[in-house]
Each structure stands twice: as structure tokens, then as C-alpha cells.
Amino acid sequence: MTLAQIRAFLAAYETGTFTAAAALLGIRQVSVSELVARLEAEVGLELFTRGARRLVPTAAADEFRGHAIDAVNALEEGVTSLRSITSLEGGVSTFGVLRNAAYYDLADLVQRFHQRYPNVRVRMVGLNSALVADAVAAGEIECGLVVLPVANEGLSVRTLLHDEVLYVSTSRPSRRGSVTIGELADASLVLYDAHTGWRDPTRRQIQERARAAGVRVEPIIEVEHVETAISLVAAGVGDSFISKTIVDSGAFPSGIRTFPFAEPLYDTLALVQREDARLSPATRKFAQLAERMLLSRVSPRAS
Numbered sequence: 001m002t003l004a005q006i007r008a009f010l011a012a013y014e015t016g017t018f019t020a021a022a023a024l025l026g027i028r029q030v031s032v033s034e035l036v037a038r039l040e041a042e043v044g045l046e047l048f049t050r051g052a053r054r055l056v057p058t059a060a061a062d063e064f065r066g067h068a069i070d071a072v073n074a075l076e077e078g079v080t081s082l083r084s085i086t087s088l089e090g091g092v093s094t095f096g097v098l099r100n101a102a103y104y105d106l107a108d109l110v111q112r113f114h115q116r117y118p119n120v121r122v123r124m125v126g127l128n129s130a131l132v133a134d135a136v137a138a139g140e141i142e143c144g145l146v147v148l149p150v151a152n153e154g155l156s157v158r159t160l161l162h163d164e165v166l167y168v169s170t171s172r173p174s175r176r177g178s179v180t181i182g183e184l185a186d187a188s189l190v191l192y193d194a195h196t197g198w199r200d201p202t203r204r205q206i207q208e209r210a211r212a213a214g215v216r217v218e219p220i221i222e223v224e225h226v227e228t229a230i231s232l233v234a235a236g237v238g239d240s241f242i243s244k245t246i247v248d249s250g251a252f253p254s255g256i257r258t259f260p261f262a263e264p265l266y267d268t269l270a271l272v273q274r275e276d277a278r279l280s281p282a283t284r285k286f287a288q289l290a291e292r293m294l295l296s297r298v299s300p301r302a303s
Contacts, residue, residue: 001043005038006071008025008031008032009035010072011032013048013061013065017053017055018033043064045060092122092282093121095122095124095283095286096124096141097109097126098126099226110124117282125141129146129147130196130200130201132150132272133146133151137154139277142280143271143273143283143286145270148267154276155272155273155275156272156274159269160269160271160294161294163266163267163268164243164264165241165266166242167241167258167261168230168240168257168258168259169239170236171236171239177262180261180262181206181261181263184210184217189219190237190240191222191229191240192226194223195224202267221238229242241265
């Protein structure tokens with residue numbers, strides 16, 4: 001069975017005559033007739049009843065038609081995919097990543113992409129996830145890796161993994177158990193992502209829990225970078241909450257103790273893009289590479 005036979009069958013089915021099918025395919029009428037005859041011999045069934053003026057599809061033809069369409073479409077998608085590789089000879093890929101992407105071993109993402117597609121210019125923006133989502137929704141960035149929840153109106157969201165968030169402190173006794181939202185409200189907190197504030201996805205989850213419990217969580221210090229917050233916690237200035245991937249990184253101070261929340265808290269990492277937009281070939285490849293690197297390098301504890 002060949003693709004030419006399947007195309008001839010579909011053309012004959014849709015047009016009702018070998019002559020019209022030949023005109024549609026741009027080949028001779030006798031060629032269409034021969035192709036269909038070979039297909040019938042291949043499947044051992046008659047696909048058309050040859051009438052005086054029109055071809056009448058048999059029950060076998062009706063059954064086969066959907067599968068034939070799927071086969072042709074699948075092959076055309078494959079050819080399109082191959083052509084997209086050759087199209088990666090130029091252009092620009094725009095991609096947003098969460099600010100702490102380096103802790104997920106994505107720091108060499110651009111390098112790997114550039115090695116594969118050296119002629120593509122890359123614009124990778126590292127922002128708080130809330131701002132990445134805003135930029136994707138506005139069409140400023142094609143696709144982005146974010147922590148949920150974000151404002152997702154008009155966005156297509158694909159969840160990749162969950163990373164537990166832990167309470168970190170140098171003053172809280174190690175014998176104490178998990179941290180409640182009430183204790184968090186009473187704590188002296190040092191929080192990062194000061195610019196984004198309570199739009200930050202992790203903070204949003206904390207705020208929702210605090211509202212449900214009837215308490216208020218307020219930091220005593222806000223800084224922009226997680227590394228600054230960790231340094232202040234290590235110095236005993238206050239406590240914070242940090243994702244487990246950051247806690248398990250080699251740069252995390254050994255003197256800081258970690259505690260789970262009584263109601264476990266997670267950062268959910270996801271890829272977002274506009275619902276009505278088709279990614280450029282370059283950005284689609286960039287997103288695929290980012291996903292593979294993330295899922296391959298993050299250990300089972302974070303999945």
C-alpha cells in the first residue's frame with residue numbers, strides 16, 4: 001500500500017469520478033484508476049462500485065476513509081516538522097523563564113540551543129512568573145516557563161512538575177514539627193521578589209491560606225533576589241520560605257534548618273503560551289528543549 005494509492009482513493013471518494021480525481025491530483029485518469037485498483041487488490045475488498053456516471057463508495061470504502069485521512073495527515077505533519085528544522089536557519093526565539101531558573105539547571109539552556117541552531121537569535125527574559133505570564137499574554141514573549149498560579153486568561157497552560165516549598169529558619173528549634181499558617185503570620189519574615197510582591201505565585205498561595213484562616217502575613221524585610229533573602233535568614237535576621245530545589249542546591253547554607261508546612265505547599269512549574277498564537281519553529285524547539293532539560297535534571301523529589 002502506498003501513499004499515492006491512498007491519495008487516489010480519497011480523491012475518488014470525494015469527487016465521485018476517476019476523471020475529477022485525476023484533475024484534482026494533477027495526474028492522468030488512467031493512473032488514478034490503476035492506483036485504486038491496486039489498493040483494492042492490496043486490501044482484498046472492492047472500494048467502489050463503478051457506475052455509468054459516478055463511483056459509489058462501498059461499506060469498505062466508508063470504513064477505510066477515516067483511517068486514510070489520518071494516515072495522510074500524519075505524514076503531512078511529519079513533513080512539516082522536517083521542514084521546520086530547515087527553517088531554523090534564522091529568526092528570533094523569544095522565551096521567558098522564572099527568575100530562579102538557574103536552580104533548575106536551566107542556566108545552559110541558551111548554550112545548548114545555540115549549539116544546535118547557531119543561526120537563530122535568542123531573547124530569553126528572566127522575570128517573576130507573574131510578569132512572564134503578563135508578557136506572554138501581551139504577545140511580548142512567545143512562550144514562558146512559570147510557577148503557578150498566574151493570571152491565565154487567554155493562555156494555554158501545560159503543567160510540568162511540582163516542587164515543594166519549605167519554611168527556612170535559623171532560630172526555630174529543629175524538634176518542632178510542621179509550620180502552620182498561624183505561626184507563619186506571627187513570624188519575622190524576609191521575602192524576596194519585592195517588586196512583584198503579593199502577585200508572586202508562591203506568595204499568592206500563602207495569602208489565600210492566610211485569608212482562609214483569618215490571619216495576615218506581612219514580611220519585616222522584602223528584597224529582590226532569593227540569594228539576598230537566604231543570606232539574611234542565615235544571619236538570623238528572619239525566616240522565609242524557599243522551594244526545595246533551591247534548598248537542595250549546593251549554595252544553600254548548611255546552618256539553615258528547613259521545615260514542611262502543615263498543609264504541604266508546592267510551586268507548580270508550567271509552560272504557558274497564548275491560546276490563539278502558533279509558536280514560531282525556533283521558539284517551539286526552544287520550549288521543547290527547556291521541557292526536556294527540566295524534567296531530566298529535576299530529581300524525583302520535585303516531581
